[in-house]
Amino acid sequence: MLCIYTNFALISLFSLSPENYLWFDSFIIVLQTINCRYDNLQKYDLPFPEAVFDLSFYRYNPQPFVSLARELWPGTSGIKPTLSHSFISLLEAKGVLLRNYTQNIDGLEVLAGVSPEKMVECHGHFRTAGCVDCKTPYDGDLCKKKILGGTLPLCGNCGGLVKPDIVFFGESLPTRFGRMIQSDLREADMLIVMGTSLKVAPVSLIPEIVDEDVPRLLFNRDLVGDFCQTRDNLLRDVWESGDCDVTVKKFCDLLGWTDDLMKINQQE
Numbered sequence: 001m002l003c004i005y006t007n008f009a010l011i012s013l014f015s016l017s018p019e020n021y022l023w024f025d026s027f028i029i030v031l032q033t034i035n036c037r038y039d040n041l042q043k044y045d046l047p048f049p050e051a052v053f054d055l056s057f058y059r060y061n062p063q064p065f066v067s068l069a070r071e072l073w074p075g076t077s078g079i080k081p082t083l084s085h086s087f088i089s090l091l092e093a094k095g096v097l098l099r100n101y102t103q104n105i106d107g108l109e110v111l112a113g114v115s116p117e118k119m120v121e122c123h124g125h126f127r128t129a130g131c132v133d134c135k136t137p138y139d140g141d142l143c144k145k146k147i148l149g150g151t152l153p154l155c156g157n158c159g160g161l162v163k164p165d166i167v168f169f170g171e172s173l174p175t176r177f178g179r180m181i182q183s184d185l186r187e188a189d190m191l192i193v194m195g196t197s198l199k200v201a202p203v204s205l206i207p208e209i210v211d212e213d214v215p216r217l218l219f220n221r222d223l224v225g226d227f228c229q230t231r232d233n234l235l236r237d238v239w240e241s242g243d244c245d246v247t248v249k250k251f252c253d254l255l256g257w258t259d260d261l262m263k264i265n266q267q268e
C-alpha cells in the first residue's frame with residue numbers, strides 16, 4: 001500500500017481507467033542520485049578528494065582522473081542501470097516522458113534506453129569529449145578507448161589534454177538546462193522526483209518553480225525540499241518513503257506496467 005501524504009495525485013492517477021490515465025502525458029523526472037566512488041582515492045595522493053574532478057588539478061596531474069574514469073566508465077564498470085532507470089525508459093516507451101533532469105554523470109538512464117534528447121544531464125556525461133584548452137570536440141569512442149587502455153587522449157588541434165564532457169570544478173555548466181527548462185515547465189503536468197537530497201542547484205530548484213497546480217510525486221527515503229511543507233503543497237504532493245526501486249515497482253504494479261518494466265530491465 002502506498003504511503004500517501006495527500007491522496008490527491010495518486011488517487012486521481014490510479015482511479016482512472018488505463019486508457020485515461022495518460023492525461024498526465026508530460027512527466028518531468030528529476031533523478032540525481034550521486035554514485036561517485038570517493039572511497040578508493042587514497043592511492044592517488046590527492047590534495048583533497050574532489051581534486052580528481054578539478055580542472056586545474058587535471059592539467060597538473062591527469063592520471064588520477066584517468067584511473068578513476070576506467071573504474072567509473074558507464075557500461076564497463078559493472079555499474080548497471082537499476083529498476084529506477086528502467087522506469088524512466090518505460091515512461092518514454094509509454095509516450096509520457098517529457099524530460100529527465102539529472103546531475104548524475106553515470107549515463108545510466110541512456111544505458112537503460114532513455115533517448116539522449118529526453119535527457120538534461122546538468123553535469124555532463126561520458127559519451128562525448130573535448131579538449132580542455134581549445135575546446136575542440138574529440139571523438140567520444142576514441143576517448144573511451146584511450147582512457148580504458150590507460151593512455152591520455154590528446155587534442156589533435158593543440159596537443160592539449162582531452163577529457164569526457166563531464167563538468168569539472170572550474171567549468172561552467174552545459175547550457176542545455178537553461179535552454180530547456182522554461183518550455184518544459186510550461187508543458188509538464190506531473191513531476192516525479194526520485195532519489196535525491198535536493199541540495200544541488202539547478203536541478204534542486206525544479207520542484208519549487210514548477211507550476212503550483214502540477215502534482216508532485218516524491219520517491220525517496222527522506223522528505224526533501226518543500227515537499228508536503230505547506231497547505232497548498234499538501235494538496236498536490238505525494239511522498240512514498242523508501243527505496244526508489246521498490247517504489248517504482250509498486251507504481252508499475254498499480255498501473256499494470258510491471259511486465260513492461262521487467263522486460264526493459266532485463267534487456268540492459
Ligand SMILES: [Zn+2]
Nearest residue numbers: 131134155158
Ligand atoms: Zn585543443
